[in-house]
Structures are given as C-alpha cells and as structure tokens.
Amino acid sequence: MRISLFVKSKKSKTMATYGMLSASTINGTNVENEEGQNLGHIKDLMIDTTTGEIKYAVLSFGGFLGIGDKYFAVPFTSFEVDRVHEKFILNADKEFLQNSPGFDKDDWPADAGHSYYTSVSDYYGTRF
Numbered sequence: 001m002r003i004s005l006f007v008k009s010k011k012s013k014t015m016a017t018y019g020m021l022s023a024s025t026i027n028g029t030n031v032e033n034e035e036g037q038n039l040g041h042i043k044d045l046m047i048d049t050t051t052g053e054i055k056y057a058v059l060s061f062g063g064f065l066g067i068g069d070k071y072f073a074v075p076f077t078s079f080e081v082d083r084v085h086e087k088f089i090l091n092a093d094k095e096f097l098q099n100s101p102g103f104d105k106d107d108w109p110a111d112a113g114h115s116y117y118t119s120v121s122d123y124y125g126t127r128f
Contacts, residue, residue: 030087031059031079039090039097043071043105046117056117057088060105061097072102073109073117075126100124 023045031039040061048055056073080089090097101119103109109116121127 026057031090032087033090033092033094035093037094039092039094040069042088045076046073056120059090059097061102069105070102071105071108072097072100073120074100075121075124077126078124 027042027044029042031041033039040059042057043060044058045054046056046058047053054076057076057079059072059074060069061072062070074090078090078092080091082089092100100123101116103116
C-alpha cells in the first residue's frame with residue numbers, strides 16, 4: 001500500500017514524495033467522514049511485525065478532553081487521505097462507528113492478532 005499524506009517539515013518532504021511517513025506524523029491526525037463530521041483522531045497504528053504492513057489505525061472517538069474516549073481498530077485500507085486539509089476520511093457515519101467493535105483506552109484487546117481483529121475485519125468487510 002502506498003501512503004501519501006502531508007508534509008510537516010522540509011526534512012520529511014522527500015520521504016512523503018515516496019509515500020512514507022513516520023508513525024508520529026500520522027498519530028494525532030483528525031478523522032472525518034465524507035460529510036465532514038469529526039470522527040476522532042488517530043491514536044496509534046497496529047503493524048504486522050512479520051510483513052511490516054500497517055493493518056489497523058486505532059481511532060479515538062467520543063468523550064470530552066480524553067475522558068470517556070473509546071478506541072476502535074479501523075482497517076488502515078478503510079481510510080482515504082486528504083493531503084490538502086491534513087486529515088483522514090473514513091466512509092462511515094457516527095452510528096456505524098459506535099456499533100463497531102471497540103475497546104476501552106485502558107483495556108486493549110489481549111488477543112491483538114486474532115479474534116478481535118478478525119471481528120473488526122468482518123465488520124468493515126476487509127481481509128485480516
């Protein structure tokens with residue numbers, strides 16, 4: 001998968017040209033749906049250590065000032081990138097997201113590679 005997002009510094013410009021960015025650049029990026037509704041922000045990335053592929057982005061959604069946030073693993077391929085406005089676009093409404101498999105920010109799935117992410121893939125119609 002080729003990733004081309006946005007450039008935050010002259011140093012990263014060359015890397016962005018080749019479709020690479022650091023995880024710290026992606027973390028914190030806002031996520032909206034196609035109607036412009038705020039769906040939260042990218043909290044973290046889940047990387048398959050055998051292939052090096054980004055499998056999921058952990059989306060922080062809900063709550064206020066970090067209180068009551070719920071996390072959702074969203075297949076990375078489900079996002080589109082808006083480089084001009086520096087955000088991710090997820091083709092989902094808030095209800096779809098609220099009904100997707102989520103987890104508490106202090107209680108991440110223990111089986112991080114299996115049943116939870118399989119249920120996420122099934123929900124979004126992607127392959128794990």
